[in-house]
Structure formats: C-alpha cells, structure tokens
Amino acid sequence: MKSLIKMLLVSASLGAMATAAHAQTSIDTSKTIKVAMVPKLIGLSVFKANEQGAIEAAKSLNINFLYTGPVTASAQGQVDIINSLVARKFDAITVTSNNPTELAPSLKRAMAQGIAVVSYDSDVSPDARDFFIQNTAYPAMGKALVDSVEAYAGPNAQVAILSSTPDAAIQNAWLGAVKTYMAATYPNMKIVTTQYGQSSPSLSLSAGLNILHAYPQVTAIIAPDGAAEVGAAAAIEKLGLQGKVFATGASDPNSIRQYVKDGVIKASPLWDEVGEGKLVMYVARLAANHALKSDDTFTVPGLGTYTVNNKVIIFSKPLVFTAENIDKYNF
Amino acid sequence: MRYLFPSQPWDRALVAILVALFSGFCILTPGFYNGFHGTLAITEEFLPFGFVALGLSVVILTGGIDLSVGSISGLAAVIMAILIKSYGLNTWLAVLVAVGAGGGLGWLNGQIITRLRVEPLIATLSTNFIYSSIAIALAGASPPYGFGHAFGELGTGAIAGWVPVQLVIFIVLAIGFSVLITRTGYGRRLVMIGYNRDAAHYAGVSVASVERRAYCISGVMAAFAGIVLASYYDAVRADMGDILLLTSITMVVLGGISIFGGEGGILGVTLAVMILGVLRQGMLIAGFSDMVTTMLIGAILLSSIAIKNLFSSRGFDFGSIIRRLSFLRPPERMTSRS
Structure with a gap:
C-alpha cells in the first residue's frame, strides 16, 4: 500500500514537472515536417475554414502543409488518400473521418510506420490515432442546440430533428446530448420525428418540407448538420x-447568414473553425515531435492553454451565432 | 470481317501501357516502389474493382449490363457481418452464405430480365435501389466492424509475406473466367448471344438460361468483392459498394469487351484492371488530387470507347483502312461477319 502511494506521488510529481517543462519551452520547429490535412471531402466551406487556420499556423511551425481529400464524402476515398500519404512518407496526418471504422486499418498502418495521426471533429476508433481534437464537448453542444430554439419556441415546443445520415458519429453524439439535456431541463419538450438529409442540400430541403407538411404542430427544427x-x-x-x-x-x-438575418434562425451554435484548424497544426507538430503525452497541457499562442485528457483535446465552448455577432465571422 | 482492329493488338497495346505506367511510376514517383511486397500490396487497394469487373464481363459479353453490382456487394457484406456479429456464425460459413446470397440476388436479376422481359438496364437499376435500401435498413445506425485477424488476411494478408492474398485469388479467378469463356460450351454460347442474339436462338441456344446464369455469376463476384472490402476495411457499410460500379464498367470496356456484347476477352479486362488501378494509386502517390485522377478515368473511358468504335466496323471502320496498308496487315482470319 505504502509503495503504491509512493508510486502515485512520484508519478504525480513527474507529471507536474513535465507540465511545467512544457509550459516554459516553446515548440521545437527546427526541422521541416510534412503534414497533411484530410477533410471529409474537398470543396466544403467549413473544411476550407479549417484549412485557412491550418495554413496560417503551418508557416510559424515550419510545416510543409498539404490539404487533400476525396471528391465525395466517402471513407473509402479517404483511405486511398491516406495510403498515398503513407507512401509519400508524411510526418503527420490529420483527418476528420467520414466514419470511424473504415479508416482504422489504414491509419494503424500509418502509425506503425511512425507517422503521427491526429483526428479532429469526427473521431476514428481510439486505437487508430494519437490524438483527437473534439470541437466542443458533446453535452455543451447538446445544451446549446436546445437552448437556441427554446428561447424562441418555448419550453413546450414540439421539435423535429433533421440530421445527416443515420450512422454519422458526431451528429448522433450531439443528438444523444440533445435528448439527455431536453429530458432533464425541459420535460415538456417533445421530439416528434427524426429525418435525414444525407448531407445534401436538396435532400435536406425536401426532408424539411416533409417535416413541416406532415407535422404542422412542429415549432422548432434542430438540424445539427451544415x-x-x-x-x-x-x-x-x-x-x-x-x-x-x-x-x-x-x-x-x-x-x-441570410437566414439568421431573416429571423428563421435566431441562434446557431458552432465553433471557430479557423481557430480549430490552427490548433490541429499545433497538435500535429507536437505529436510529430513526440512532445505530447496522453495526459498533458500545452499553450498555443493566440488561442490559449489546452488540456490533453486521455489523448482527447477539447477545442472550445460552443460559439453561438446570432444576428448581432454573425458578421464578425467570415468562413 | 470480325477482326478489324483485332483483340490481339488491343491486348498488346494494354500490356505496353501497363509496363510503361508501372515502370514510369517506379522510376519517377518516390514512394511508389516500396520493396517487392510493398509495391504488390498496392493491388490490394483496387482488386475489389477487378473481382466485380470479371463478373460484369460475363454479363456485358451477352450484351447486357448489371447496374446492381455495387448494391449487391454492400448487401452481401452487411449480411455476412450480421451473421457473424448477431448470430455468432462461423466467419467462413458466413462468407459462403453471403456469396451465395449474392448469387441469389444476381439470379433474381436474371429472372426479372428473362421472365418479365424487362431491359437489363432498367431491371438492374431498379434492383439496385431495392438491394441498397435493404442493405441500409439491415446495417442500421452503427454498422458492425471488427471481424478478427484471420478474416483480415483475405483483404490485407500476403502469402509467405510476399504476394498479396487478393492478387493470388484474382489471378486464379481470371484464369478460371478465361477458361470459362474460351474453352467451354457455356462460354461459347455466352459470346454467341452477345454477337448475334437471333442467330444464337435459331442455333438452338437457350438464350434465357445462359443469361440467367450470367447474372448469377455477376452477383457472386459482386458479393465476393463486398466480402473482400469488408476484410480490407475490417468494417461494413451499406454503401461501401457504391464506388465499384462505374470503375468496374470502365475496366471492362477498356479491357476490350464491347459494350454491345460478343467481343473481347478476359486477358484484356485483367490488364485494364491493373492499368486503372496502378494509374489511380500511382497518381495519388505522385501527389495529384482525387479530382484529377477521377477526371482522368472519365477521359480514359471516353477515349478507349471512341478509339475502339472508330476502328471497328460498328463505327467508322478505320481498322479496315489500316489493314489495307500491307505492312500493317495482320494474318488473314477465316471468321466472317455476315
């Protein structure tokens, strides 16, 4: 028992020392490294916002940066790209996955070759990456989504859900948090239907029309997908x-923007995608330097101090766009 | 005359293209040549397309088309995964059941086409929708994954650490299909139907039964491709076969099989599988984006059909003009068109 306590004390103090060391020393950027960012698909504005932040950060981190992804939101397309990045001997691969399972074997092969793997936004299975950057904590996002409609449609609103696909990991996690928070805080709020728009603008529009025709009592639609x-x-x-x-x-x-100004959307939570892109590059640099542990803290100039908790880093609290603040953000 | 720009030179041209592409990438693209096994392992990333292309060849030789291959492979993979994960069936038994199910779905296509007299294009387009919705419904919100190390060997393993398992299976199957088409009565009837349906009918060939078996074969190969994909990704998804169809058709056509049927062979298809696969993977490794490679595959499909049609009697018949130039004249053939 005594030795156990001793061991705990020693490890705790070692951890504290490591933390202190990190807080003081800046990131080693002496060697140029190649880092790729693989979005779910190319040509979507949220992913371009990540890229914009990543390019800014890559300059100061001595990173040779590449943004590449499949033409359609397909996990198999991402695997092809990851395989090619492994063959080209990249030092770090950062990826937001189309689904958590199909990417795992090829990312594991990358890790076996000494490539640092950082996932962001949509995670892969935990044994297939070194670190995961979660945009916002799921419960916080669930709360922000519910509060964004409760303030206008009232605590007794009949709510419809319009999501992307039935197996989209991040949407399901958010919707789980939405249900938990709703049940605990607004017991009279009711989800009357859940529909899917397959992340396609036209299918989402027709699903939205279906909801409004079929459920005239609906006064709020929670649609956690672009x-x-x-x-x-x-x-x-x-x-x-x-x-x-x-x-x-x-x-x-x-x-x-237009819908927020028209008052159809009163409040809509997200996070600062540009800032997140910066953080992704910092974590990629640290991971490629082997300078980040599974439980750690580090500071990013201009963004703040982050805690690594069992290889997971939470980027920020939800940022709620409203008619007042939306013009401050351009991505 | 049947041989206009004969299949033989087409195959030879494909060999030349493949050799040029492969050696070009090995020399010019750092990272493409990655040791003997490392380089061969690139084939693991595109051979599932090849399995589908082999089965599709049989259907296209009859002058038909099978648009349901993608959904059959997705559905077969989902069936296999559910049998393993929810019913605890032995993995290889589940594989057999799934491949059998693929054959059944293909056979159903054949029944619809021959008994209900629905055009292959419409029939398989419809079943494509039906099969893929069944697959989505079965797969549910969190499709199964993680089928164990032994099953993973099918998609990513190598025999004696050298030759990928997929490549060995593909070569064996390609030889099998080649024998089936050129050395068996069934294969002869298949090509005859594609070449001249009425003549085959009056020659006493049971056109409908030959066609039904062709769609069945296509279904079996599509299901097998789905199983290999499941093994490669160690996961299944209902839509995992969606990418297979268009590339596989491209491989069959580039391989020299006429989209109208009755013309071409498996050697060409095998070469086309390798060419398109090496091209795509090589270009990705060389750093071209997915957009450029996809665009190039479209351009290749277009130009290969155009070239073939321009040289064949079904098109402008440039082949006969070239043949009149004596120094290019191939040995005379006895086969005649009419």
Whole structure:
C-alpha cells in the first residue's frame, strides 16, 4: 500500500514537472515536417475554414502543409488518400473521418510506420490515432442546440430533428446530448420525428418540407448538420413560416447568414473553425515531435492553454451565432 | 470481317501501357516502389474493382449490363457481418452464405430480365435501389466492424509475406473466367448471344438460361468483392459498394469487351484492371488530387470507347483502312461477319 502511494506521488510529481517543462519551452520547429490535412471531402466551406487556420499556423511551425481529400464524402476515398500519404512518407496526418471504422486499418498502418495521426471533429476508433481534437464537448453542444430554439419556441415546443445520415458519429453524439439535456431541463419538450438529409442540400430541403407538411404542430427544427440546417431554414422560408417555426443546427456562418438575418434562425451554435484548424497544426507538430503525452497541457499562442485528457483535446465552448455577432465571422 | 482492329493488338497495346505506367511510376514517383511486397500490396487497394469487373464481363459479353453490382456487394457484406456479429456464425460459413446470397440476388436479376422481359438496364437499376435500401435498413445506425485477424488476411494478408492474398485469388479467378469463356460450351454460347442474339436462338441456344446464369455469376463476384472490402476495411457499410460500379464498367470496356456484347476477352479486362488501378494509386502517390485522377478515368473511358468504335466496323471502320496498308496487315482470319 505504502509503495503504491509512493508510486502515485512520484508519478504525480513527474507529471507536474513535465507540465511545467512544457509550459516554459516553446515548440521545437527546427526541422521541416510534412503534414497533411484530410477533410471529409474537398470543396466544403467549413473544411476550407479549417484549412485557412491550418495554413496560417503551418508557416510559424515550419510545416510543409498539404490539404487533400476525396471528391465525395466517402471513407473509402479517404483511405486511398491516406495510403498515398503513407507512401509519400508524411510526418503527420490529420483527418476528420467520414466514419470511424473504415479508416482504422489504414491509419494503424500509418502509425506503425511512425507517422503521427491526429483526428479532429469526427473521431476514428481510439486505437487508430494519437490524438483527437473534439470541437466542443458533446453535452455543451447538446445544451446549446436546445437552448437556441427554446428561447424562441418555448419550453413546450414540439421539435423535429433533421440530421445527416443515420450512422454519422458526431451528429448522433450531439443528438444523444440533445435528448439527455431536453429530458432533464425541459420535460415538456417533445421530439416528434427524426429525418435525414444525407448531407445534401436538396435532400435536406425536401426532408424539411416533409417535416413541416406532415407535422404542422412542429415549432422548432434542430438540424445539427451544415446542409440540414440550411435545408430546414429554406423549407421554413419557402412555406412562409418565419416567426412560427425556428431552426437551429451546426453550420458555418456564411451559409446561414441570410437566414439568421431573416429571423428563421435566431441562434446557431458552432465553433471557430479557423481557430480549430490552427490548433490541429499545433497538435500535429507536437505529436510529430513526440512532445505530447496522453495526459498533458500545452499553450498555443493566440488561442490559449489546452488540456490533453486521455489523448482527447477539447477545442472550445460552443460559439453561438446570432444576428448581432454573425458578421464578425467570415468562413 | 470480325477482326478489324483485332483483340490481339488491343491486348498488346494494354500490356505496353501497363509496363510503361508501372515502370514510369517506379522510376519517377518516390514512394511508389516500396520493396517487392510493398509495391504488390498496392493491388490490394483496387482488386475489389477487378473481382466485380470479371463478373460484369460475363454479363456485358451477352450484351447486357448489371447496374446492381455495387448494391449487391454492400448487401452481401452487411449480411455476412450480421451473421457473424448477431448470430455468432462461423466467419467462413458466413462468407459462403453471403456469396451465395449474392448469387441469389444476381439470379433474381436474371429472372426479372428473362421472365418479365424487362431491359437489363432498367431491371438492374431498379434492383439496385431495392438491394441498397435493404442493405441500409439491415446495417442500421452503427454498422458492425471488427471481424478478427484471420478474416483480415483475405483483404490485407500476403502469402509467405510476399504476394498479396487478393492478387493470388484474382489471378486464379481470371484464369478460371478465361477458361470459362474460351474453352467451354457455356462460354461459347455466352459470346454467341452477345454477337448475334437471333442467330444464337435459331442455333438452338437457350438464350434465357445462359443469361440467367450470367447474372448469377455477376452477383457472386459482386458479393465476393463486398466480402473482400469488408476484410480490407475490417468494417461494413451499406454503401461501401457504391464506388465499384462505374470503375468496374470502365475496366471492362477498356479491357476490350464491347459494350454491345460478343467481343473481347478476359486477358484484356485483367490488364485494364491493373492499368486503372496502378494509374489511380500511382497518381495519388505522385501527389495529384482525387479530382484529377477521377477526371482522368472519365477521359480514359471516353477515349478507349471512341478509339475502339472508330476502328471497328460498328463505327467508322478505320481498322479496315489500316489493314489495307500491307505492312500493317495482320494474318488473314477465316471468321466472317455476315
């Protein structure tokens, strides 16, 4: 028992020393490294915002940066790209995955060759990456989504869910948090239907119209997906239900700006995608330097201090866009 | 005359292209040549397309088309995964059941086409929707994954650490299909139907039964491709076969099999599988984006059909013009068109 306590004390003090050392020394950027960022697909504005932040950070971190991804949101396309990055001997691969399981074997092969793997936004299975950057804590996002409609549709609102696909990991995690928070805080709020827009603007719009036609009692649509939120808002506007039905979701400010100004979307939580792209590069640099442990802290100039908790780093609290602040963000 | 720009020179041209591509990438692209096994292992990333292409060849030789291969492979993989994960069935038994199910789905395509007289394009387009929705419904919100190390060997293993398992299976199957088409009565009837359906019918060939078996074969190969994908990714998804269809058709056509049927062979298809696979993987390793490679595959499909049609009697018949130039004249053939 005594030796156990001793061991704990020693490890705790070692941990403290390591933390202190990190806080003081800056990141070693003497050697140029090659880092790739693999989004779910190329040509989507939220991922471009990540890229924008990553490019800014890459300059100061002596990183040779590459942004590459599949043409469609396919995990198999991502695997092809990851395999090619392994063959090209990249030092670090950062990826937001289309699904957690299919990417795992190829990422494990990358790790076996000494390549640092950092996932962000949508995680892969934990044994297939070194670190995961979670954009916001799931419970916080769930709360922000519910609060964004509760303030306008009231605590007794009949809510419809419009998500991307039935097996989208991050959407399901958020919706789980939405249900938990709703049940605990607003017991009279009710989810009447859950529909899917397959992350496609046109399918999301028709799913949104279906919801409004089939469930006239619905006064709020929670659509935690970029295309789904736009589809829900467009459906509300098309049927002239502004002020009666409120949408919220997780979309970049550029695509929802008009709906926020029209009042269809009163509040919509997300996070600062540009800042997140910066953080991804810092973590990639630290991971490639072998300078980050599974439980650790580090400071990013301009962003703040982050805690690594069992290889998971939480980027920030949700950032809620409203008519007042949305013009401050351009991505 | 049947041989206009004969299949033989087409195959020879494909060999030349493959050798040029492969050696070009080995020399010019750092990271492409990665030791003997490392380089061969690149084939693991595209051979599932090849399995589908072999089965599709049989259907296209009859002049038909099978658009449901992608959904059959997704559905077969999902069936296998559910049998393993939810019913605890032995992995290899589940593989057999899934491949059998693929054959059944293909056979159903054949029944619809021959008994209900629905055009292959429409019939398999419809079953494609049906099969893929069944797969999505079965797979549910969290499709199964993690099928164990032994099963993973099918997609990523290597025999004696040298030759990828997938490559060995592909070569054996390609030889099997080649024998089936050129050395068996069934294969002869298959090509005859594609070449001239009415003549085959009046010659006493049971056109419908030959066709039904062709779609069945295509279903079996599609299901097998789905199983290999499941092994490679160690996971299944209902839509995992969606990418297979278009590339596989490209491989069959580039391989020299006429989209109208009755013309071409398995050697060409095998070479086309290697060419498109090496090209795509090589370009990705060389740092071209997915956009450029996808665009190039489209361009290749277009130009290969155009070249083939321009030289064949079904098109402008440039082949006969070239043949009149004596120094290019191939040995005379006895086969005649009419």
